[in-house]
Amino acid sequence: MKKIINFILMLVLIFSLVILIGNASSASNSNPLSDVRVRQAIAYAIDMETIVEGLFEGKATATNNLVPPDDAMKAEGLNNYAYNPEKAKKLLKEDDWDSDYVLDVAFYYGDQQTVDLMATIQAYLADVGMKISFRKIEGDTAAQLWTAPEDRVNGPAEVDWDLCYGAIAALTLNDYFDRFGTESHLNSHTPTDPELDALIETTNTTGDLAVQAEAFKQIQAIINSKVYAIPLYHQQLFIYESSRLDRGTSEYGNDQYFYDWGITGWTLEGSTTLQGIGAPTENFPAPFLNPGLDISNKLLFDRLILADANLTPSEPMLAESYDLSDDGMTLTLDLRDDVKWHDGEPFTAADVEFTFELLATVPACHDIARSTILAIEGAQAFAEGTADSISGISVDGNTMTIKFEKINPNVLLVLSQWAILPEHLLGDTNPLEIQKDKFWQSPVGTGPFKVEEVSLNDFVTFSRNADYFMESTGNIETILLVVGGETEGDLPLSAEAGKIDYAFGKSVPEATAIEALDNMKVTPVNIRYTRLLYVNKFPKK
Amino acid sequence: MLVYTLRRILILIPMLLFITFLVYTGIELMPGDAIDYIASPEAIANLAPGALEALRESLGLNDPFIFRYFRWLGNIFKGDFGYSLSSGLPISVIVYDRLPATLELAIAALILSSLFGSILGVISALKRGSILDYALSVVGMIGVSIPQFFFGLVAIVLFALKLGWLPYAGRTLPGYVSFFDRLPHLILPSLVLAFTMTAGVMRYSRTSMLDSMNKDFIKTARSKGLPEWRVNLIHGLRVAMTPVVVLIGFRLPSLISGAVVIETVFHWPGMGSEFIQAVRSQNTPLVMMISFFSVTAVLAASVVVDVITALLDPRVRLD
Numbered sequence: 001m002k003k004i005i006n007f008i009l010m011l012v013l014i015f016s017l018v019i020l021i022g023n024a025s026s027a028s029n030s031n032p033l034s035d036v037r038v039r040q041a042i043a044y045a046i047d048m049e050t051i052v053e054g055l056f057e058g059k060a061t062a063t064n065n066l067v068p069p070d071d072a073m074k075a076e077g078l079n080n081y082a083y084n085p086e087k088a089k090k091l092l093k094e095d096d097w098d099s100d101y102v103l104d105v106a107f108y109y110g111d112q113q114t115v116d117l118m119a120t121i122q123a124y125l126a127d128v129g130m131k132i133s134f135r136k137i138e139g140d141t142a143a144q145l146w147t148a149p150e151d152r153v154n155g156p157a158e159v160d161w162d163l164c165y166g167a168i169a170a171l172t173l174n175d176y177f178d179r180f181g182t183e184s185h186l187n188s189h190t191p192t193d194p195e196l197d198a199l200i201e202t203t204n205t206t207g208d209l210a211v212q213a214e215a216f217k218q219i220q221a222i223i224n225s226k227v228y229a230i231p232l233y234h235q236q237l238f239i240y241e242s243s244r245l246d247r248g249t250s251e252y253g254n255d256q257y258f259y260d261w262g263i264t265g266w267t268l269e270g271s272t273t274l275q276g277i278g279a280p281t282e283n284f285p286a287p288f289l290n291p292g293l294d295i296s297n298k299l300l301f302d303r304l305i306l307a308d309a310n311l312t313p314s315e316p317m318l319a320e321s322y323d324l325s326d327d328g329m330t331l332t333l334d335l336r337d338d339v340k341w342h343d344g345e346p347f348t349a350a351d352v353e354f355t356f357e358l359l360a361t362v363p364a365c366h367d368i369a370r371s372t373i374l375a376i377e378g379a380q381a382f383a384e385g386t387a388d389s390i391s392g393i394s395v396d397g398n399t400m401t402i403k404f405e406k407i408n409p410n411v412l413l414v415l416s417q418w419a420i421l422p423e424h425l426l427g428d429t430n431p432l433e434i435q436k437d438k439f440w441q442s443p444v445g446t447g448p449f450k451v452e453e454v455s456l457n458d459f460v461t462f463s464r465n466a467d468y469f470m471e472s473t474g475n476i477e478t479i480l481l482v483v484g485g486e487t488e489g490d491l492p493l494s495a496e497a498g499k500i501d502y503a504f505g506k507s508v509p510e511a512t513a514i515e516a517l518d519n520m521k522v523t524p525v526n527i528r529y530t531r532l533l534y535v536n537k538f539p540k541k
Numbered sequence: 542m543l544v545y546t547l548r549r550i551l552i553l554i555p556m557l558l559f560i561t562f563l564v565y566t567g568i569e570l571m572p573g574d575a576i577d578y579i580a581s582p583e584a585i586a587n588l589a590p591g592a593l594e595a596l597r598e599s600l601g602l603n604d605p606f607i608f609r610y611f612r613w614l615g616n617i618f619k620g621d622f623g624y625s626l627s628s629g630l631p632i633s634v635i636v637y638d639r640l641p642a643t644l645e646l647a648i649a650a651l652i653l654s655s656l657f658g659s660i661l662g663v664i665s666a667l668k669r670g671s672i673l674d675y676a677l678s679v680v681g682m683i684g685v686s687i688p689q690f691f692f693g694l695v696a697i698v699l700f701a702l703k704l705g706w707l708p709y710a711g712r713t714l715p716g717y718v719s720f721f722d723r724l725p726h727l728i729l730p731s732l733v734l735a736f737t738m739t740a741g742v743m744r745y746s747r748t749s750m751l752d753s754m755n756k757d758f759i760k761t762a763r764s765k766g767l768p769e770w771r772v773n774l775i776h777g778l779r780v781a782m783t784p785v786v787v788l789i790g791f792r793l794p795s796l797i798s799g800a801v802v803i804e805t806v807f808h809w810p811g812m813g814s815e816f817i818q819a820v821r822s823q824n825t826p827l828v829m830m831i832s833f834f835s836v837t838a839v840l841a842a843s844v845v846v847d848v849i850t851a852l853l854d855p856r857v858r859l860d
Contacts, residue, residue: 108582138572139573140573140574141582142577142585142586145582145586146586166582166583168583169581169583169584175587185590186586280628281818282628282629282630282635283630289579289580289587289588290580290584363596364592365589366587366588367587367590370589432595432599433629434629435628436624437629440628440630441630441634452715453715455713455715456630456634458711459713459715461715478715482710482711482808483711483810484710484808490710490808493697493702493709493710494710497701497702497705
């Protein structure tokens with residue numbers, strides 16, 4: 001009898017083990033999207049190649065990975081989830097997908113192309129037996145998209161969508177991946193994955209580029225195999241030039257950031273006035289959140305280090321030389337002594353120190369810049385108001401020594417993107433209200449061009465800075481920017497009227513319209529701007 | 542009469558308060574606030590944790606709604622118009638900058654439309670039933686019923702892009718000093734704006750002229766043997782124009798509030814295009830200030846019209 005009972009108990013044990021193992025690969029919580037097979041099915045069901053050819057007229061790149069093509073850090077050999085509706089159906093069948101379940105898809109763009117894309121995706125998913133409804137998020141998008149759950153392992157989710165169509169504009173690769181980790185305040189969608197967390201930690205703390213690159217590739221493999229997000233396509237940046245502009249030998253890069261675009265070497269045929277679009281409608285934007293998006297900011301200000309077209313910091317600029325110690329903990333900068341602000345005041349180390357202090361305290365500042373500055377010794381104390389200056393910065397004439405408390409992989413990048421601002425003009429301003437300062441009505445920088453005339457909401461002109469410290473081989477004496485912006489339909493109109501010599505934008509309809517003009521040249525550039533479907537894998541409230 | 546005028550002016554104050562409160566509530570009911578529009582959602586994701594909250598706090602957006610409204614109201618009485626939330630520029634600078642542009646465009650359009658509208662309306666009435674009358678009626682219908690932005694875009698494509706006669710947008714360019722330098726920029730927007738405004742005046746003056754031409758005093762004038770032009774222009778027109786002048790009077794506030802659609806289409810840097818931008822980005826202080834000016838102008842115009850009517854017709858004063 002005892003043997004029989006033991007045997008039955010054994011059977012029960014084995015049986016329950018089998019059930020446990022069987023369940024391990026399926027949904028880990030009440031949200032059906034927590035099952036990797038469902039996420040894979042969605043990836044297989046959408047024919048991104050066809051969408052790119054049809055909806056985007058080939059002016060985008062379909063993808064299986066967040067990292068764009070020809071990026072050195074792009075991992076190879078990932079599953080590319082090529083369009084395969086049969087496989088999608090099979091995966092859903094294995095999962096017992098409830099075909100009456102309606103996935104809630106959120107997006108936050110207001111353009112027609114987005115709605116068209118949503119409708120297309122809806123049709124593809126309907127083909128494999130999945131229902132979706134889509135809606136535009138209004139109001140406080142940040143809260144509705146990125147509020148992370150208190151319990152990062154079990155949820156429940158603080159956001160109410162199942163899928164969210166969005167984009168990541170990445171300056172560094174960490175902008176792509178950190179948001180999938182437990183530490184990120186943006187992670188509203190992915191429950192803790194210890195393996196992923198460890199890799200993200202490595203990329204943020206190692207000084208060894210090879211180790212970092214390897215970790216980045218492993219992260220891509222994890223996100224790809226577990227389908228933590230569904231990357232859709234890489235958007236391109238379009239650089240528009242009139243046929244009378246000759247950019248000489250300068251390379252094309254991501255014009256939304258700062259790099260060696262060589263404007264001092266540009267020549268115009270039959271004119272010395274470069275025309276463009278994007279004059280400020282009110283104040284000039286203070287360059288803390290978007291360090292190089294605004295054209296005026298690139299004309300007016302310089303950086304300590306110059307980045308190349310791949311945004312790799314590579315040449316001296318305001319710093320005549322720079323040296324980051326092997327352990328990544330000490331940075332030495334030798335500043336140029338022949339640089340003057342547009343108002344004639346000399347540029348000094350005090351300006352650099354002041355700019356660092358601003359980056360640590362201005363609220364609307366890009367987190368990369370802020371966290372890099374806060375890694376300097378004593379910066380945290382300064383930001384909290386318990387110290388008058390950042391103790392890790394020491395100045396000896398034109399030489400600055402900056403000691404870091406912890407390794408930060410983005411030090412040189414930050415110095416190559418964020419503009420140095422004049423201490424003698426902004427020094428007395430409260431950093432919390434810096435955008436209110438009169439300075440931004442007509443900013444003073446050290447850059448190759450200075451503000452000549454501002455007619456608010458109309459136009460602004462810049463004139464060549466005759467005292468500029470870098471050699472100028474081009475013939476541009478004046479730059480005229482009128483108001484107008486992307487997606488308002490201004491660019492194609494202005495271009496057709498012959499009023500654009502240089503501009504850039506991401507809108508595919510605009511690029512198509514400008515391409516059709518005889519007087520314009522369009523150069524597409526691959527940038528780190530990836531559209532994706534975020535997948536909410538936490539149980540819903 | 543003085544009591545009547547004073548009473549009309551005193552009623553304005555609660556009305557002004559009520560309307561500004563309504564506008565403020567309207568902005569409040571829109572989802573989100575100005576901070577959500579300082580940059581694209583992707584860029585906002587790049588902010589440090591807590592930065593959005595710090596920004597809201599520094600701009601006072603976390604205070605209760607009523608508190609914010611009364612703070613705004615208090616500041617207005619102190620002459621402090623506040624700052625644009627999206628750029629930090631003082632609103633006094635913005636208004637000082639935009640008002641001349643709006644006045645320029647609105648006055649040009651008002652003069653053109655009043656002139657053409659009343660002349661064409663009178664001709665149409667005098668030639669009632671002729672082909673000209675029908676043609677003008679059709680043009681008038683088109684002017685009233687097709688939206689302004691459509692005319693604006695057609696005019697841009699035709700005169701600025703295809704023919705290249707006139708600039709397509711903006712108000713001024715570097716090196717322009719006098720009004721006459723800027724004149725080519727003014728032509729398209731003011732003509733398009735005037736066209737749609739003309740139609741109204743034309744219909745109004747036609748009806749009013751027809752009406753007065755049937756009156757007894759016209760018959761008397763004719764029977765006295767006055768020449769026909771004198772009957773029409775001196776006796777008929779003078780009476781017919783009174784309601785037209787009232788209509789034009791009610792259009793005066795648009796001199797300040799601006800022509801929202803036309804200014805936006807032509808990138809005219811006036812109050813109207815500024816207002817659209819401000820509403821889009823939930824820039825409360827700016828929306829409030831422009832509404833405040835417009836509401837005051839509308840109410841003031843209505844008082845002026847009331848007082849003039851009362852002067853002309855004593856019966857109005859009796860209540």
